[in-house]
Amino acid sequence: MKKSDKKNVGLRALKKSTKSKALPFSVLIPIYKKEKPEYFDDALKSIFSQTVLPNEVVICEDGLLTKELDKIVNKYKRKYPKILKIVKFKENRGLGRTLRDGVLKCSNEIIFRADSDDISLPNRFEKQLEFLKENNIDVIGSTISEFDEKMEKHTGDRIVPERNRDIVIFAERRNPINHMSVGFKKSKVLAAGNYQDMPGFEDYFLWVRMLMMGCEFYNLQGPLVKVRGGSSMIRRRGGRKYTNSLIKFERTIYKRGFITRIELFENIFLRSIASFSPNFIREKFYQKTLRGRA
Numbered sequence: 001m002k003k004s005d006k007k008n009v010g011l012r013a014l015k016k017s018t019k020s021k022a023l024p025f026s027v028l029i030p031i032y033k034k035e036k037p038e039y040f041d042d043a044l045k046s047i048f049s050q051t052v053l054p055n056e057v058v059i060c061e062d063g064l065l066t067k068e069l070d071k072i073v074n075k076y077k078r079k080y081p082k083i084l085k086i087v088k089f090k091e092n093r094g095l096g097r098t099l100r101d102g103v104l105k106c107s108n109e110i111i112f113r114a115d116s117d118d119i120s121l122p123n124r125f126e127k128q129l130e131f132l133k134e135n136n137i138d139v140i141g142s143t144i145s146e147f148d149e150k151m152e153k154h155t156g157d158r159i160v161p162e163r164n165r166d167i168v169i170f171a172e173r174r175n176p177i178n179h180m181s182v183g184f185k186k187s188k189v190l191a192a193g194n195y196q197d198m199p200g201f202e203d204y205f206l207w208v209r210m211l212m213m214g215c216e217f218y219n220l221q222g223p224l225v226k227v228r229g230g231s232s233m234i235r236r237r238g239g240r241k242y243t244n245s246l247i248k249f250e251r252t253i254y255k256r257g258f259i260t261r262i263e264l265f266e267n268i269f270l271r272s273i274a275s276f277s278p279n280f281i282r283e284k285f286y287q288k289t290l291r292g293r294a
Contacts, residue, residue: 023129025110025183026056028102032092037068039117039228042151044076046119052126054112058085060102063092096202099195106186115180117228119151124224128183131220138188138215139207141177143222146229155229160219167217171208172259173267177217179203181225188215200242201249208253243272 027047031040047057057080059073077084087105089098103111110132114120128140144158160176161167167176182203189195192209195202211217247268254264 023110023133024055024108025112025125025129026058026106026108027054027112027114028058028060028099028106029114029116030060030062030095030098030102031065031069031073031116032062033065033069035069035116037066037072040069041072041075042119043114043116044072046121047114048076048080049122050120050125051123052129053083054125055083056085056107057083058087058102058105060087060089060098060105062089062095062098064090094197094199096195096197096199099202103186103189103194109186110183111186111189112183113179113181115227118180119226121224121226124181125183127220127224131218132183135218136216137218139177139182139184139210139217140220141183141217142181142220142224144178144181144225144227145223146227149228151226151228157223158227159221162219162221164217167219168211171204171211172263175201175204175207177203177207177219178225178227180227198245198249198252200245205249205252208256208258212256212258246271 029043029047044057047054057076061073065073073086077086085105087102089101099113110129112125112128124142128142131137132140141160143160146155146158147153148155158178160178161170170176188210189206192206192213192215195206198205207217250259250264250267253259254261259267
């Protein structure tokens, strides 16, 4: 490599580092004992392999972890002692309460969410930060690519609307943000009441409240996160427990004035049918309504 080329590479690295320092951000990751250590390791590896690195990663342990998961946490704590912050809860309290306290523990105004078994593409934070710096946006998400549980087979993309006006309309029927792809302003989340207890719909409920208070949303078009889907994810969206949570959520946003009575009954009816259908039918339903097939 020529000296001039080396100099250019160094300048690009310096600019990237400066850009990262100019807009500090946190990454919030919840974890609990049922997660697979190898998937958790892959998720953290993708966070620390970004083109723009966070200056804080907050791992919220929702209850005691297995020895294998503890080893993964300790490995990254040794590697990144100044970046990694561990928040421990002795008992499993559920995602809503864990994320609520996790947001409060984050030091920065900009917070990105990451799941403990998904993989963020290397330029995810760079792209989302660049858009946040140039636009007055409170919540930013993206398309996601779904794979089987081993990340070997691409099964499709979950595509959500791009602009705020379309996101508002879409949110009356479906969750308009892919949670594992989201970044948001902490102050706006707190103003909306933070994450709350709404099993299965913690994020969706937060987006509804933020939309109702006039927050600006945007979804980058193009996948920035690879998600482990497969049959286990489809199974979680079925059965009586899920349907009861769905009904509670829909009734709550109806009472708050976000959806009409007709939308309330249509949402419950259509999604209850999917919930009690066999897994292969439910999978077809989700592919047809939200996914672009691979």
